[in-house]
Amino acid sequence: MDIRAVSFDLDDTLWPVLPAILEAEQCVDRWLRHHHPDVARAWSVQALRDLRDQIADEHIHLGHDLGALRRLTMERAFASCGVANPPVDEAWRIFYAARNNVELFPDTLTALERIRAHVPVATLTNGNADLTVIGLHHLFHQHVSSALVGVAKPDRRIFELVSDRLGVPPAHVLHVGDDPTMDVRGAKEAGMQTVWFNREGGPWPLPDEFRADLEFTNLTLLASWLDDHFDQAQPAA
Ligand SMILES: [Mg+2]
Numbered sequence: 001m002d003i004r005a006v007s008f009d010l011d012d013t014l015w016p017v018l019p020a021i022l023e024a025e026q027c028v029d030r031w032l033r034h035h036h037p038d039v040a041r042a043w044s045v046q047a048l049r050d051l052r053d054q055i056a057d058e059h060i061h062l063g064h065d066l067g068a069l070r071r072l073t074m075e076r077a078f079a080s081c082g083v084a085n086p087p088v089d090e091a092w093r094i095f096y097a098a099r100n101n102v103e104l105f106p107d108t109l110t111a112l113e114r115i116r117a118h119v120p121v122a123t124l125t126n127g128n129a130d131l132t133v134i135g136l137h138h139l140f141h142q143h144v145s146s147a148l149v150g151v152a153k154p155d156r157r158i159f160e161l162v163s164d165r166l167g168v169p170p171a172h173v174l175h176v177g178d179d180p181t182m183d184v185r186g187a188k189e190a191g192m193q194t195v196w197f198n199r200e201g202g203p204w205p206l207p208d209e210f211r212a213d214l215e216f217t218n219l220t221l222l223a224s225w226l227d228d229h230f231d232q233a234q235p236a237a
Pocket of ligand 1: 009010011012013177178179
């Protein structure tokens, strides 16, 4: 393997995303109860989730922009309750602040610093995390998100874009992610090398032809594998 750059998925690869999303939903619900009790009564947390799924089905072209889908959801919820000048921006601000209040996996920071000592690193996400708020932005050389570029993983174009931005051909980029389809199969079909970040240690769920080149249950193991890999590639003089 000739690895010249590494790209990382974010949600569920650098931090668990579900706790932050659940808390963000609760924050919006508390705010609605306080400021718009009619809307809170009409739209429970679960009802808003269902509405968002319905809106996602109606707006397939927005599948790459989860923030836009959440804003449309709030617009529709407010409209159904006859709220004039719906405070969609405020609802989104509350959701987004909590969504970015993530807790990194314990070894994320150390592992990233070890890996970026060898090769340039990039982010490649279908989510809408704000790495500046999370405090990791400075660690990466390039950032690619589906909301900004208009296509989402597993579309090969988003992998080609990160490869272009890194200035490294896809065959020499190692993509690391937790999602077998979005990350591993997508990156593989774009010609990249792949790591399945399999934190739970579960069985590979797709046909063998899509299996990742490497598989680790935490990022420390990946960083150690890369340390060894680069030590062997560049023997001491
Ligand atoms: Mg992920």
